[in-house]
Amino acid sequence: MTETREPRSHDAVDRVRRRVLAAAATFAGAALAPGVRLISPAPAEAATGPVTDKVRWGILIDTNRCDDCDVCVEACKTENGWHGHGRPRTDPQWIRKVTLHDRQTGATHDLPLMCVHCQYPPCEDVCPTGASFRRADGIVLVDKHTCIGCRYCMMACPYKARSFVHEDVTDQKSYMPRGKGTVESCTMCVHRVDSGRIPACVEACGGTDGKGAMVFGDLNDPESDISREAGRHMVTRIRADLGLDPGVLYRGI
Amino acid sequence: MTGAGRFILAIAAVAAVWAAVAAPAAAEGRVPLPVLAAGKGDKCVEPTDIMRRYHMEYLKHQRDETVHGGIRGAKHSLVDCIECHAVPDTAANGVRTIRPFCDQCHEYAAVTMDCFGCHTPKAADATEGPTQ
Amino acid sequence: MREIPFSPLPGRSAEYYTLLGWFALMVAGGLGGAWYMEHHGHWVTGMSNEIVWGTPHVFAVFLIVAASGALNVASIASVFGRVHYKPLSPLSALVSLALLAGGLAVLVLDLGRPDRLIVAMTTYNFKSIFAWNIYLYTGFFVVVGIYIWMMMEWRMNKYKSPVGVFAFLWRLTLTTGTGSIFGFLVARQAYDAAIMAPMFIILSFTYGIAIFYLVVVSTYTWSERPLGDFVIRRMRNMLRIFVAAGLYFVIVFNLTNLYATEHHGVVRFILLDGGVYTTLFWVVQVFLGGIVPLVILFQPGLGHNRQAIGLAAALVLVGGVCQMYVTIIGGQAYPLVLFPGMDVSSSFFDGVVASYTPSLPELLLGLGGIGLALLIVTLAVKLLPFLPDSLADADMDRRFHPDEHAAHFDEDDEEEEPQPATKAA
Numbered sequence: 001m002t003e004t005r006e007p008r009s010h011d012a013v014d015r016v017r018r019r020v021l022a023a024a025a026t027f028a029g030a031a032l033a034p035g036v037r038l039i040s041p042a043p044a045e046a047a048t049g050p051v052t053d054k055v056r057w058g059i060l061i062d063t064n065r066c067d068d069c070d071v072c073v074e075a076c077k078t079e080n081g082w083h084g085h086g087r088p089r090t091d092p093q094w095i096r097k098v099t100l101h102d103r104q105t106g107a108t109h110d111l112p113l114m115c116v117h118c119q120y121p122p123c124e125d126v127c128p129t130g131a132s133f134r135r136a137d138g139i140v141l142v143d144k145h146t147c148i149g150c151r152y153c154m155m156a157c158p159y160k161a162r163s164f165v166h167e168d169v170t171d172q173k174s175y176m177p178r179g180k181g182t183v184e185s186c187t188m189c190v191h192r193v194d195s196g197r198i199p200a201c202v203e204a205c206g207g208t209d210g211k212g213a214m215v216f217g218d219l220n221d222p223e224s225d226i227s228r229e230a231g232r233h234m235v236t237r238i239r240a241d242l243g244l245d246p247g248v249l250y251r252g253i
Numbered sequence: 254m255t256g257a258g259r260f261i262l263a264i265a266a267v268a269a270v271w272a273a274v275a276a277p278a279a280a281e282g283r284v285p286l287p288v289l290a291a292g293k294g295d296k297c298v299e300p301t302d303i304m305r306r307y308h309m310e311y312l313k314h315q316r317d318e319t320v321h322g323g324i325r326g327a328k329h330s331l332v333d334c335i336e337c338h339a340v341p342d343t344a345a346n347g348v349r350t351i352r353p354f355c356d357q358c359h360e361y362a363a364v365t366m367d368c369f370g371c372h373t374p375k376a377a378d379a380t381e382g383p384t385q
Numbered sequence: 386m387r388e389i390p391f392s393p394l395p396g397r398s399a400e401y402y403t404l405l406g407w408f409a410l411m412v413a414g415g416l417g418g419a420w421y422m423e424h425h426g427h428w429v430t431g432m433s434n435e436i437v438w439g440t441p442h443v444f445a446v447f448l449i450v451a452a453s454g455a456l457n458v459a460s461i462a463s464v465f466g467r468v469h470y471k472p473l474s475p476l477s478a479l480v481s482l483a484l485l486a487g488g489l490a491v492l493v494l495d496l497g498r499p500d501r502l503i504v505a506m507t508t509y510n511f512k513s514i515f516a517w518n519i520y521l522y523t524g525f526f527v528v529v530g531i532y533i534w535m536m537m538e539w540r541m542n543k544y545k546s547p548v549g550v551f552a553f554l555w556r557l558t559l560t561t562g563t564g565s566i567f568g569f570l571v572a573r574q575a576y577d578a579a580i581m582a583p584m585f586i587i588l589s590f591t592y593g594i595a596i597f598y599l600v601v602v603s604t605y606t607w608s609e610r611p612l613g614d615f616v617i618r619r620m621r622n623m624l625r626i627f628v629a630a631g632l633y634f635v636i637v638f639n640l641t642n643l644y645a646t647e648h649h650g651v652v653r654f655i656l657l658d659g660g661v662y663t664t665l666f667w668v669v670q671v672f673l674g675g676i677v678p679l680v681i682l683f684q685p686g687l688g689h690n691r692q693a694i695g696l697a698a699a700l701v702l703v704g705g706v707c708q709m710y711v712t713i714i715g716g717q718a719y720p721l722v723l724f725p726g727m728d729v730s731s732s733f734f735d736g737v738v739a740s741y742t743p744s745l746p747e748l749l750l751g752l753g754g755i756g757l758a759l760l761i762v763t764l765a766v767k768l769l770p771f772l773p774d775s776l777a778d779a780d781m782d783r784r785f786h787p788d789e790h791a792a793h794f795d796e797d798d799e800e801e802e803p804q805p806a807t808k809a810a
Binding site for chain 1: 423425426427428432433434435437438496497498499501502504505508509510512513514515516518519566569570571572573717721723724726727728729730731732733734735740
C-alpha cells in the first residue's frame with residue numbers, strides 16, 4: 001500500500017502522501033501496514049461484491065439430455081475469447097465435450113467437462129504463491145497477477161481442467177484478461193455471475209440450439225432450482241473418491 | 254540469497270550512478286516532458302497530483318478487490334481508466350487504446366508496465382463482446 | 386591419518402580455460418534456450434497441456450536430487466564421525482551447492498513468468514509443498530554455505546559437527562520435499578505414493594555419489610594431484626550400495642502398484658506397452674543404469690579399475706536422468722483416469738497417451754543447468770582451497786603400508802577411528 005513507499009524529502013509530496021493516507025485510513029477505519037491488504041467496505045459506486053460464503057455457486061449437468069452438440073463449448077469460447085491457434089496440444093480448452101464408452105455394456109454417453117470448482121481444490125493446495133484460490137462463493141480462479149506459470153496446479157488437477165497459455169494473447173475481452181505464461185481455466189463466468197447473470201455455457205445450453213441439460217444456481221439455497229433438481233434424483237460427482245466436493249454435479253453418468 | 258542480495262545491490266549502485274549522470278541532462282530539457290491529453294469528463298477519480306504518483310497503488314488495490322472479492326465497477330478500475338483515457342493508437346491501426354496515454358510517462362520514467370500482457374488496452378467500443 | 390593441507394588449483398593452464406569455456410558455452414546455450422522459450426511462449430517446446438512438465442524439469446529435478454546427495458560425503462564425516470572422509474567434505478558441500486544452483490536455475494527459467502520470481506519469493510501458500518521447497522532450497526544455500534565456512538575457517542572448526550548434523554537433517558527434509566512434489570499428487574495414478582519421498586532420498590545418494598566420484602577423479606587426474614585407491618574404494622562401496630538400494634525402491638514401488646488393480650493401467654504402461662517409456666525404463670534405467678553398474682562395481686577385477694568405476698558412475702547418471710524422464714514425463718503421458726472402466730475421448734486428448742518430443746531449447750536449458758553446476762565447481766576450486774593437496778593412500782589410510790597396498794582394496798575398514806589422539810590431530 002501507499003505506506004510501503006519511502007518518504008521523499010519533498011514537502012508537496014509529503015502533503016499528498018498525508019492526504020492519501022488520511023483518506024485511506026478513514027476509509028478503511030484501520031491503520032495501514034506494509035503487506036497488509038486494505039480491507040475496505042465496497043465503495044458506494046461499486047456495482048457488485050464483495051462476495052460471501054452465504055452462496056455457493058454450482059452447475060448441475062443432466063448428461064441424459066446431453067448429446068454430441070457443442071454449443072456450451074462455442075459459447076464459452078465466444079464469451080471468454082480463448083480461440084486456439086490450430087495447435088490442439090497447446091491451445092487452451094476451458095470446457096470440452098467428452099464421450100464415454102462403457103467397455104462392458106457398450107453404452108456411450110456425452111458430457112461437458114470443465115473446472116468443477118471444488119470445495120477443497122487440489123490446485124489451490126499446491127499453488128506456491130496462492131494464485132490458485134477459491135472465492136468465498138465457491139468459484140475457483142487463478143489470480144493471474146501472482147501466477148508464476150509453474151504449472152503445478154495442472155499436475156494436481158484430477159479433471160485436467162486447466163490450460164497453460166502457451167503463446168501471446170491479443171484482443172482479450174475487457175472483462176476476461178488472459179496472458180502468456182499463466183494458467184487459466186473455467187471461471188464459471190465470474191464476471192457474469194457477479195452482475196447477476198448465469199454462465200455463458202448454461203445460457204447457451206438452455207437456448208434454442210442447446211439441450212437444456214445445465215442448471216446454474218446457489219447450492220446453499222435449498223429453494224434454488226439447482227438444489228431442488230439435485231435433491232430430486234441422485235447426482236454424481238466425478239472422482240468423488242477424492243472427496244473434493246465439486247460444485248459441478250452430474251446426473252446420468 | 255546472498256548472491257541475489259549482492260546482485261540487487263549492484264543494480265542499485267548502477268542505477269544510482271546512472272541517475273546522477275542522467276538527471277542533470279533531463280533537467281536541461283534534452284528529454285521532452287510528457288504531454289498528456291485530457292481524458293473524458295471534467296476530472297479524474299482522484300486529483301491529478303495524487304493519480305500521477307499513486308495510480309499504481311489504486312490499481313493494485315482495486316485488482317485484489319475485484320479478483321478475490323468480486324467487487325466490480327468500483328472507482329479505481331482499469332476498465333474505467335481505459336474508457337476515459339483511450340485515444341487513437343497508431344500502433345493498433347488507429348483503434349482507441351490507452352497505450353499512448355500510459356506509454357508517454359512510462360517511457361519517460363523508464364518504468365515497465367505489466368498490465369497489457371493480459372488486459373486489453375482497447376476501449377470498449379473497440380472490443381467486441383457479448384457482455385459489458 | 387595426518388592433517389592434509391588444502392590449496393586452490395592454479396587454474397592457469399590452457400586446458401583449464403578450455404574446460405571453463407565449454408561449461409560457459411553450455412550455460413550460454415541454456416540461457417539462449419530459455420530466452421527462446423520465454424520469447425515465443427511454451428508452444429515452441431515439446432510441452433503441452435498434457436505434458437506440462439518436460440525436459441527442463443527432468444534435468445532440474447535430477448540436479449536438485451543429486452545436489453542433496455552430493456553432500457553425503459561431508460555428512461558421513463561430520464555426522465557419522467568417519468574422519469577419513471574429512472578431507473573431501475568441503476568439496477562435497479561445494480558440489481552440492483553447485484548442483485542445486487544448476488537445478489534451480491533450470492526450474493526458474495522454465496517458469497511461464499520467470500520475471501515474477503520476486504512474487505514466488507514474497508507470496509507464499511504454506512499448504513503447498515512447492516512453497517516449502519522454496520524455503521528448503523534457499524535455506525540449503527545458507528546452511529551449506531555456513532557449513533563450508535565452519536569447515537574452511539579453522540577458528541570455526543569446533544562448530545562444524547553441529548552445523549553438519551543440521552545440514553544433514555536439512556538435506557533429508559529437502560529431498561523429502563522434492564519427492565513429495567510427486568508423492569502429494571493425489572489425482573495422478575503414476576504418483577500419489579508416500580514411497581516417493583524415501584525413494585528420492587536413496588536416489589539422491591546414488592546420483593550424488595556418482596557425480597562426486599567423477600568430479601574427484603577428473604579433478605585429481607587433470608590437476609595431477611595424488612589420488613589413492615583408499616578414496617576410490619570408499620566411493621565405489623557407497624555407490625554400489627546406493628545403486629542396489631535404488632533398485633530395491635523401484636521394485637517395491639512397482640510391486641505395490643501391481644498389487645492394486647486400479648493401478649494396473651499405469652504400471653502396464655510403464656513396464657509393458659509404454660513405448661519409449663518402457664524402453665527407457667528397462668534398457669536405460671534398470672539395465673544400463675542399475676544392473677551393469679552393479680556388475681562392474683561388485684566384480685573384483687573391474688571394481689578396482691578407476692575407468693571402470695567411472696563408467697559405472699556415468700551409467701548410473703544416464704540411468705538417473707532416464708529414471709526422472711520416465712517418472713516425470715512417462716507419469717504424465719499416461720492419461721488421467723476420470724471415469725474408471727470407461728473409454729473416453731474428447732478434443733482435449735482425454736484417454737489418449739500424450740505424445741512428447743523434447744525440443745532443442747528445452748534440452749539446451751537442461752544441459753545449461755549441468756553446465757552451470759560444473760562451471761561453479763570449476764571456478765570455485767580455483768578461487769578457494771576446496772581441494773586437499775593429496776588424496777594419496779599414505780595421507781588418507783592410517784593403516785597404509787606400501788607393500789600390502791593392493792591386497793587391501795576390498796578389505797572392510799569402515800570402522801570408526803578409535804584413538805581420540807588421532808581425532809584431535
